[in-house]
Amino acid sequence: MTSRPNGSSQRATAEMVAKAAQVSRAAVSRAFNPQAPLKPEKRARILKIAEELSYTPDRAARALVTRRTHLVGMIVPDVCSPWEAQEIDALTTALQAEGFATLLFKTRTDRSMDETLLTYMRGFNPDSVIAFIENVRPHILSRFLDRAVPIYVNYFIEDGADGLQPGEPRTLFDRLDVDQWEGMEQAVALLAGYGCRRIAYLAGKPDSFAEQARRRTLEALMAKRGLGHPIVIPGDFSYDAGHAGTIDLFRVGEGADAIFAANDESAFGALDALRHELRLRVPEDVKVIGFDDIAQSHWKSYNLTTVKVDLEARVRALVRLILRRLKDPEAPALSETVRTRLVVRGTVG
Template sequence: MANEKITSLQVALKAGVSQSAVSRVYTPGASVSKATREKVDKAATALGYRPNVLARAMITGKSRIIGLVVAYLENQFYPEVVERLSIALQAEGYHVLVFMAAPTIGDVQDVMKEILDYQVDGIVLASVSMSSELTARCSDHGIPVVLFNRDQDDPLMSSVTTDNRRGGREIAAHFAALGHTKIGYIAGFEGASTQRDRESGFRDGLEEAGLAVSFRENGGFKYEMARAAALEMFAGSDRPDAAFVCNDHMAFAVMDALRSKLGLRIPEDVSIAGFDDVPIAAWPAYDLTSYRQPINRMVAQTVETILTRIKDPAAPPQKVQFQGELILRGSTKTLKA
């Protein structure tokens, strides 16, 4: 029959190997000789056989699926994160299920319950946090959780972040070196650790230079909110001569608003700096000074952390911070020689 389901036993018979050998060929990490693999692959191709991943998961208790929860996909940083994490995990024999969540703990709760129904081997939370209660529940079920580009005060939670405080401090030092004195800050979602730490570092850096934040608005990590925040901050004659925007996605909105609605020149009238250094930041239309997150190292560390804890549930949680790099471009004035 054309629709007959081909079994591993049929593959084994055609390849002249045992059924367990076929199983090993399709089990990531299993020991199998090159000759046996070639025989099985040839037989499977000829028969049109595909292994039943879900059935194997029910037998082994391992789905080899990682749940990836992400919010803010309109932010250009996160599609890149999803792509690189997916590729890196697939290279290790895992598959990624992506779940969308709003950037609040309450909404993440519902998504997390759905993820647990898939019996995932691990969970990566990118740009979102979750309650200690749900963290404990995952721990009780032996499901490790890693936060990507977020952190929270929970000893059960692993996290991988850039040193956001340092980034904020370096941007403040750059503004001070340029001679700016009227400083603005446009915040992201107030509940995010990235927002908290970037602003904290920025304020510390300004204080070290004898300066302070004179103007503050909230952009909520959203383009339209950031645009409105910029129009509010720069509406009058008393306005900043430099502004740090908590991420690049909002910084683009700020630059668009200042140029198209208020006719301000960047950097002649105001210097603008962002955070993340997404590819669009280097486009001539923006040429944005930004603090670059080392995304490749962050992804590699996230994969290493989640796989380590899958293999050894007793492994202690890790909190890893990477140093980024301030990339200077045309949106901030150049230092005079």
């Protein structure tokens, strides 16, 4: 174990790391740059010693004095799907208006994150980190942060859920709670009012907490109205999965009166499959409801009825969490709640 020189109150420097690792100062700089040439074992040794010394490279002299970098990290699963792209754009704009710059980190395809990237994130010493992905859990992410308290988006069914998984270590993090119940209840009531009894659920990625909460909420709401269980169409939130799954539902399965999709993009796939492949009328033969209310949902070719997550309200809530935490760094876990509502358009009626 490398001892921190001259007591724990002294800020470690690159020279201290270089001396402890018996390398040059330049090698320490290269170790924190993923593009710089350095042997993997040498990089690993330097980063290990840097972690033991709690060293992070300086990004700005001002940050050393103010302890504020005005940087906000965002961890996302992808940047090309419509919802993520629109949220990143809106959030970046809102943060810049508050004087923050953003750092974007993308997970692997399995939604995990290379710990080396987390080490690089720590080097930027961000004021806050928003995790739009559940797989990088708070007790893992917090190991790579200095003073920042991460923010997680939490989808829940029961009020009071704290966002922790069973058996998970208790770690301080702030939450944006998305209450799906109200909007989904309005959706199920609308379908029931039109006499729909065979309701199919076009699922998202199975390992997504948002997907799991959405599905369980739909099951609870349908049971409450005596509608039985939804017919589950496997999916992954994508247009292609929604399109293919809908064709299978009607050509291999027994079809449905209505399709409730886990997001708008997969609902678009369902709509195109119904209209162009199966030659069914929407909403006369089959009714379709999406989730999110992305910008494309009101386009005339789709005119999608959907459960709306108000993007502006969600972004403002995230910004408030950042500002509240910076104002009171020692506060217990902070939370904001965003509710949902049904937007009725032409795919139900």
